[in-house]
Amino acid sequence: MKKRLLKMGLSIALVSALSFMTACGGNSSNQPQGETSAPTEKTGETPTDPMAKYDPPIELTTIRSVSNIKFDEGESIDKNAVYDAYEKDLGIKIKNSWVSDKYSEKLKISIASNNIPDFFRVSASELQELQEADMIADVTDIFDKYATPKTKEWFNLDGGRQLSTATFDNRLMAFPATDNPYNSSSYLWIRKDWLEKLGLPKPQTMQDVIKIAEEFTKQDPSGTGKTYAFALNSDYINGGAYDLQGFFNGYHAYPGIWVKDSSGKLMFGTIMPEMKQALKQLQDMYKAGMIDPEFAVKDQDKENELVVAGKIGIAYGAFWQSIWPLQSAAVQNGKLAQDWEAYPIVSIDDNPAKTATGIGVDSYFVVSKKAKHPEAVMKIINKWIEIQTSSRDDNKVYMFGKSEVDKSALLWKINPTVFFAQDENLPAGKLLPKAIEAKDPSLLGTNPEINLRYKRVQQYLAGDLNMWNEWAISKPGGSFAIMNQYDQEKRYQVDEFYGTLTPAMLEMKGILGEKTKETFTKIIMNKVSVDEFDKFVEEWKKLGGEQMTKEANEWYETVKK
Amino acid sequence: MVSHASISRKIFVVCNYVFLMALSLLCVLPLVHIFAVSLSSGAAASAGIVKLWPVEFTTAAYQNIFDKPQYFTAFWVSVKRVLLGTGINLLLTITAAYPLSKDSSYFRPRTVYVWIFVITMLFSGGLIPWFMTIKATGLMDSIWALVLPSAVPVFNVILLLNFFRSLPKELEESARIDGAGHFMILWKFYVPLSLPALATITLFSMVGHWNSWFDGLILMNNPDNYPLQTFLQTIVISKDPRFLSAQEAELLLQMSDRTSTAAQIYVAALPILLVYPFLQRFFVKGIVMGSVKE
Numbered sequence: 001m002k003k004r005l006l007k008m009g010l011s012i013a014l015v016s017a018l019s020f021m022t023a024c025g026g027n028s029s030n031q032p033q034g035e036t037s038a039p040t041e042k043t044g045e046t047p048t049d050p051m052a053k054y055d056p057p058i059e060l061t062t063i064r065s066v067s068n069i070k071f072d073e074g075e076s077i078d079k080n081a082v083y084d085a086y087e088k089d090l091g092i093k094i095k096n097s098w099v100s101d102k103y104s105e106k107l108k109i110s111i112a113s114n115n116i117p118d119f120f121r122v123s124a125s126e127l128q129e130l131q132e133a134d135m136i137a138d139v140t141d142i143f144d145k146y147a148t149p150k151t152k153e154w155f156n157l158d159g160g161r162q163l164s165t166a167t168f169d170n171r172l173m174a175f176p177a178t179d180n181p182y183n184s185s186s187y188l189w190i191r192k193d194w195l196e197k198l199g200l201p202k203p204q205t206m207q208d209v210i211k212i213a214e215e216f217t218k219q220d221p222s223g224t225g226k227t228y229a230f231a232l233n234s235d236y237i238n239g240g241a242y243d244l245q246g247f248f249n250g251y252h253a254y255p256g257i258w259v260k261d262s263s264g265k266l267m268f269g270t271i272m273p274e275m276k277q278a279l280k281q282l283q284d285m286y287k288a289g290m291i292d293p294e295f296a297v298k299d300q301d302k303e304n305e306l307v308v309a310g311k312i313g314i315a316y317g318a319f320w321q322s323i324w325p326l327q328s329a330a331v332q333n334g335k336l337a338q339d340w341e342a343y344p345i346v347s348i349d350d351n352p353a354k355t356a357t358g359i360g361v362d363s364y365f366v367v368s369k370k371a372k373h374p375e376a377v378m379k380i381i382n383k384w385i386e387i388q389t390s391s392r393d394d395n396k397v398y399m400f401g402k403s404e405v406d407k408s409a410l411l412w413k414i415n416p417t418v419f420f421a422q423d424e425n426l427p428a429g430k431l432l433p434k435a436i437e438a439k440d441p442s443l444l445g446t447n448p449e450i451n452l453r454y455k456r457v458q459q460y461l462a463g464d465l466n467m468w469n470e471w472a473i474s475k476p477g478g479s480f481a482i483m484n485q486y487d488q489e490k491r492y493q494v495d496e497f498y499g500t501l502t503p504a505m506l507e508m509k510g511i512l513g514e515k516t517k518e519t520f521t522k523i524i525m526n527k528v529s530v531d532e533f534d535k536f537v538e539e540w541k542k543l544g545g546e547q548m549t550k551e552a553n554e555w556y557e558t559v560k561k
Numbered sequence: 562m563v564s565h566a567s568i569s570r571k572i573f574v575v576c577n578y579v580f581l582m583a584l585s586l587l588c589v590l591p592l593v594h595i596f597a598v599s600l601s602s603g604a605a606a607s608a609g610i611v612k613l614w615p616v617e618f619t620t621a622a623y624q625n626i627f628d629k630p631q632y633f634t635a636f637w638v639s640v641k642r643v644l645l646g647t648g649i650n651l652l653l654t655i656t657a658a659y660p661l662s663k664d665s666s667y668f669r670p671r672t673v674y675v676w677i678f679v680i681t682m683l684f685s686g687g688l689i690p691w692f693m694t695i696k697a698t699g700l701m702d703s704i705w706a707l708v709l710p711s712a713v714p715v716f717n718v719i720l721l722l723n724f725f726r727s728l729p730k731e732l733e734e735s736a737r738i739d740g741a742g743h744f745m746i747l748w749k750f751y752v753p754l755s756l757p758a759l760a761t762i763t764l765f766s767m768v769g770h771w772n773s774w775f776d777g778l779i780l781m782n783n784p785d786n787y788p789l790q791t792f793l794q795t796i797v798i799s800k801d802p803r804f805l806s807a808q809e810a811e812l813l814l815q816m817s818d819r820t821s822t823a824a825q826i827y828v829a830a831l832p833i834l835l836v837y838p839f840l841q842r843f844f845v846k847g848i849v850m851g852s853v854k855e
Binding site for chain 1: 602603604607608609610688689692693696778779781782783784794795819
């Protein structure tokens with residue numbers, strides 16, 4: 001076993017080391033390639049109609065992960081109605097070089113062996129590596145020339161922040177997989193049935209939350225013998241579900257993102273002095289036996305055991321927390337056993353609590369330098385955005401497959417590039433509660449996802465408890481409504497750093513993250529005094545945090561002008 | 562053995578048995594637990610109340626597996642891989658070990674060859690060159706990619722080589738006098754006499770082939786060609802909800818279904834577990850024979 005682990009570790013180290021080496025070696029051989037591909041760009045199509053069809057059809061290779069994709073009978077990721085539609089409409093044959101659910105592992109090998117397809121999806125750090133290795137094409141001109149006005153509008157809805165995360169020295173090197181940043185906002189989920197049982201009001205302040213936590217643990221509403229305050233998992237700083245981001249935000253601390261300090265400079269939220277107060281509170285609660293002493297070694301599923309058993313009544317987490325992991329706790333044996341409800345996060349003082357969100361992009365589509373038709377990728381993207389912005393009948397195949405009927409099978413995921421609107425879900429938070437109250441689906445508009453959600457809510461109201469999770473999200477006062485409320489009350493604290501990752505970030509973020517988690521966990525578990533936080537800040541700076549901050553501010557100077 | 566054991570001996574025996582029993586329980590209990598989870602209801606499993614006996618007994622998880630055609634495709638790939646791979650491994654191990662077991666006086670370049678073999682065991686080209694070689698030979702996406710790169714397990718060769726050397730030389734000499742050639746000697750004397758050692762390396766190969774998943778992942782471009790363990794790897798993945806769009810979250814629900822995960826793990830582990838008892842008797846004999854020969 002040990003040997004195997006060692007072997008695995010070694011191979012991983014080798015992959016990364018080699019990917020770096022081959023990447024550097026590849027430089028020289030790639031150079032001429034890039035030069036020769038430039039003229040083809042210009043001599044290609046005479047008119048720059050961004051949607052012109054290729055005749056004869058061209059072939060474009062990509063790579064796919066198929067986890068969570070369903071297919072129509074007889075179709076597969078290699079052969080399906082969606083790929084056929086691209087060929088029919090754009091003259092682009094999409095071919096998968098490989099298909100794997102262990103996408104990033106396989107991609108590393110492909111990159112290291114200099115064997116990348118024409119276009120593919122990568123993470124931020126992979127984008128950085130590919131850019132340094134000079135393996136991907138500069139898509140600035142392609143975007144200027146071939147993006148439709150609608151596409152340009154789509155990418156610039158947030159003022160170009162997401163685009164700038166893929167811009168190196170003013171050159172766009174990838175298409176960011178746009179998404180809305182609000183999805184990562186935090187919510188305070190509480191068991192409403194417990195609140196009612198104990199006659200407690202809805203939480204308005206952090207003091208209320210602490211009071212509720214105390215009452216819950218003291219009174220043990222479900223009579224299980226031992227009740228804890230918060231559902232917590234080992235990834236509690238920013239885990240999405242059962243984390244504490246919303247709690248920290250209540251103290252105006254924003255761990256994990258960059259914020260402006262009083263002097264107008266960027267600082268990393270993890271070392272804000274406000275963190276200390278929040279950690280102190282957690283330590284006090286831990287001392288009082290209000291926090292699961294095993295939280296540091298549990299993942300969400302494991303922690304969920306306590307929730308299912310009725311031993312926890314408060315859980316900070318994302319808007320989708322009702323889907324996972326709460327659904328399995330709320331609905332047990334065909335009955336609604338626990339009534340969880342989302343509330344806006346609350347503040348420790350008079351300033352309203354802001355919820356920390358990232359930029360909203362976590363992956364990118366890159367084009368290989370060796371691609372013969374780099375502009376074809378832009379055309380595919382144009383197509384997707386056209387489908388999203390206007391639901392015409394001849395576009396339905398892209399969303400719903402060959403039957404062109406919405407079967408809720410999410411067949412749109414077959415598309416080789418998928419982008420979400422930068423304000424996705426905000427309209428949902430406004431429209432859905434209204435339509436549900438008025439029982440009038442015509443208020444919803446044409447967005448397919450919003451309509452799907454309405455349908456699911458109706459299923460819940462008709463007695464389908466499997467749809468409880470959707471009800472908790474979309475109902476009046478549900479998490480979507482709160483998402484919209486945050487927006488109206490300007491309570492989003494968006495990451496101020498939206499450049500490409502700096503060298504120090506790439507190098508140090510992992511180590512600093514480990515250090516942070518270790519220290520915070522020790523403080524919460526009362527292994528060290530809360531004053532350890534000050535020492536941690538110093539160490540964080542010394543270990544590369546200082547350098548990271550310096551580079552972040554250098555970048556910040558360039559965008560301030 | 563003395564029949565009247567001293568008190569300290571008795572204490573030792575008791576302690577030893579307790580210790581060994583605890584050790585074997587440590588190995589068996591996780592299996593029993595997973596088996597119990599696989600036969601429990603989803604709610605009981607996610608509440609963590611299932612210990613060693615199924616709670617709210619149901620076979621739904623197993624039915625789920627039998628509904629998944631991909632599972633059987635992967636299972637079949639694994640079976641093919643084990644049969645082919647073990648066969649090739651055995652054949653090449655035996656034919657390589659035989660000449661290398663000869664004395665250098667008889668087979669002069671023996672030491673050189675042995676070193677060549679051993680060097681590949683100590684140093685490897687690394688993952689990327691390995692991958693590129695296999696790609697260049699056009700094996701990608703075929704069953705041979707899983708079988709041929711590991712066709713000669715050097716460790717097994719050395720094991721068998723040493724076993725061959727421990728066989729009495731006189732046997733070979735007398736066979737030679739009677740006119741037997743190398744092939745005759747190898748297949749009629751060496752192989753039948755080395756059954757215990759062969760059983761050991763057969764088991765090594767089988768378990769190795771059955772359990773390996775990484776090469777399947779790297780060398781197969783189409784998930785339909787995944788062997789079972791690679792397929793399982795992709796199912797029992799750790800989730801990262803941050804990369805989750807709203808609609809995808811629903812599918813996460815199914816993924817977090819522990820009972821079906823447990824059932825799949827169980828079905829995958831079962832075949833190889835069943836092989837052990839059959840090879841067991843060779844094992845015991847092998848140990849005894851080795852000790853007498855010393």
